[in-house]
Amino acid sequence: MSDMGFPFIDMPTVKAKPRLSRWTILSDRGIPIQEQNGIMEMIHDVVDRMKNVDHVGLLKRHSADLIARKNAIYREWGIGVFPGGVPFEVAYLQGKSQQYFHRLLELGFSGVEISADCIPPIPVREREHLIREASGLGLEVFTEVGYKRVGDEFGKDSLAVRAAVEGILTDLNAGATKVTIESNELTNYIAAGELDRLISIVNEVGLEKIVFEIGAGGKVNAELGTWLLENFGSEINVENIEIDRLLHFEAMRHGLSRAGNFQYFTRSNNPTGALASKLD
Numbered sequence: 001m002s003d004m005g006f007p008f009i010d011m012p013t014v015k016a017k018p019r020l021s022r023w024t025i026l027s028d029r030g031i032p033i034q035e036q037n038g039i040m041e042m043i044h045d046v047v048d049r050m051k052n053v054d055h056v057g058l059l060k061r062h063s064a065d066l067i068a069r070k071n072a073i074y075r076e077w078g079i080g081v082f083p084g085g086v087p088f089e090v091a092y093l094q095g096k097s098q099q100y101f102h103r104l105l106e107l108g109f110s111g112v113e114i115s116a117d118c119i120p121p122i123p124v125r126e127r128e129h130l131i132r133e134a135s136g137l138g139l140e141v142f143t144e145v146g147y148k149r150v151g152d153e154f155g156k157d158s159l160a161v162r163a164a165v166e167g168i169l170t171d172l173n174a175g176a177t178k179v180t181i182e183s184n185e186l187t188n189y190i191a192a193g194e195l196d197r198l199i200s201i202v203n204e205v206g207l208e209k210i211v212f213e214i215g216a217g218g219k220v221n222a223e224l225g226t227w228l229l230e231n232f233g234s235e236i237n238v239e240n241i242e243i244d245r246l247l248h249f250e251a252m253r254h255g256l257s258r259a260g261n262f263q264y265f266t267r268s269n270n271p272t273g274a275l276a277s278k279l280d
Contacts, residue, residue: 012254017078021208022253023048023178025239026246027215028081030054033070039243040077046250049111049140050074051239053084064107071108080140081108085115092130093119101134111140117182128174135175142211143171146182159185161197165204172209180211180239186224195231207232214249215240222259225252 015022026047031039040047052058058067074081083104091100104112112134116122122130127143134141145167146159159181168179181201189198202210214225228236234253241249251257255264 021235023237055086080110082111085113131174144180146185183213211237
């Protein structure tokens with residue numbers, strides 16, 4: 001039997017892992033260890049990194065042995081793991097960032113998220129030092145621009161282009177692997193009709209260096225995902241994808257989802273071009 005289920009069907013070629021773009025960062029929101037291998041067998045090829053967002057579980061509820069075993073399973077499938085930014089922010093407020101970085105390595109994490117979206121901004125030079133320190137230890141460093149919280153004091157205006165570009169480039173130059181733009185900021189761009197500002201950021205930084213946060217609070221914003229795919233293409237990097245929405249988003253990447261109006265069938269670059277010509 002052929003390696004693929006339908007080898008005679010032509011589909012667009014997707015870059016194999018490891019890749020620089022088209023990253024899908026899946027959220028582990030308490031996936032049971034007994035289910036990990038079964039889940040990975042089905043989805044490992046479309047997952048580039050796993051982000052453990054069980055903040056309380058990591059900091060208080062789960063044993064070191066359980067955390068390490070979960071991380072080892074992901075490593076066996078060739079998928080790096082890093083915790084969400086909240087545990088780092090707790091450690092930072094307690095003056096224990098260095099201990100936190102070393103403990104991540106002991107527990108088998110491959111990366112760390114250094115963020116300040118729920119705490120006051122970290123001074124630029126100190127933020128650079130933290131990124132260099134973690135990167136120097138061998139951790140992949142992920143950072144963010146924008147804010148999770150929305151209130152009267154911020155969240156009304158879209159992230160300024162110059163501030164975003166300077167912040168992203170500073171983090172990258174310090175050793176960050178990729179920098180995430182918060183979903184609140186992306187939603188602001190859509191609401192204000194300011195696509196040109198986001199395009200400016202992407203053009204100056206490079207699409208492969210940016211991760212778009214398209215999920216929040218355990219939910220994926222299909223409208224936001226569709227908007228990003230339409231404007232920046234299928235090679236975008238995305239995160240905060242929940243396990244039950246992962247394959248739906250992969251279908252969106254291919255234009256084979258109702259959320260994207262099944263764009264595969266009207267694209268001029270579908271493998272045969274026949275459908276597109278008939279529909280023109």
